[in-house]
Amino acid sequence: MSIYEIIVQVFLGVVLADIASGFVHWFEDTYGNPKWPIIGKWVIEPNIVHHEDPLRFTKGPFLRRNQAVFGIALVFAGLFALTDSLNVLTVTFLIAGSYANEAHRWAHLPTHAVPKAIRALQHVGLLQSAQHHWAHHRKGFNTHYCSLTNMMNPFLDGLHVFRLIEGVLEGLFRIKPRYDREAYQHPTLGRRWIAPTRRLACAAAFHARVRLNAVLTWPHRCFGLNSFA
Numbered sequence: 001m002s003i004y005e006i007i008v009q010v011f012l013g014v015v016l017a018d019i020a021s022g023f024v025h026w027f028e029d030t031y032g033n034p035k036w037p038i039i040g041k042w043v044i045e046p047n048i049v050h051h052e053d054p055l056r057f058t059k060g061p062f063l064r065r066n067q068a069v070f071g072i073a074l075v076f077a078g079l080f081a082l083t084d085s086l087n088v089l090t091v092t093f094l095i096a097g098s099y100a101n102e103a104h105r106w107a108h109l110p111t112h113a114v115p116k117a118i119r120a121l122q123h124v125g126l127l128q129s130a131q132h133h134w135a136h137h138r139k140g141f142n143t144h145y146c147s148l149t150n151m152m153n154p155f156l157d158g159l160h161v162f163r164l165i166e167g168v169l170e171g172l173f174r175i176k177p178r179y180d181r182e183a184y185q186h187p188t189l190g191r192r193w194i195a196p197t198r199r200l201a202c203a204a205a206f207h208a209r210v211r212l213n214a215v216l217t218w219p220h221r222c223f224g225l226n227s228f229a
Ligand SMILES: [Zn+2]
Pocket: 050, 054, 104, 108, 133, 137
């Protein structure tokens, strides 16, 4: 493998880890419930506490603040090993993904507490800068979900990827984002702007579901069989 191929695979591994950090974070913020078994206490609750008190998680011991993400990385490492797919790209993905929470922590620390090499990487956007991450906290916790670099948030937010998925999940399965539900409404989340993209995706997915349901139940309706709708 040439040096160029290694560089490309390392870069792709970091990009994929950044996207993965965004999806995990989005899921936590949008659907996570602290009452869920195991991950409710170890993943969702600390995430809610972080929105209320952003600096608290920066003070804990290294292992405690990273245990959830290391656990997820171990599961993926096992899957890659079992499927014989450990290579430069997947190993970079695992290492970079494991450090997503540390990158998040560096983005919250005061400048003087961040090592110079890390500051240089933050400056060029290869690690997430404080200013970039603060947009997540400032804008109602519904943008800038990726926490490793500054590279992928502009694409995912610009394309309304998360609002589209939320809309499709709501239209198909009636799964509402956490901030819409009466049963679990965290005060710090407040009222959030419901993007037109999400409403459109929801309407389109609901329409598709109704059409599909009509097609699936057609023989039953025509031949007088019991509907399973
Ligand atoms: Zn944060």
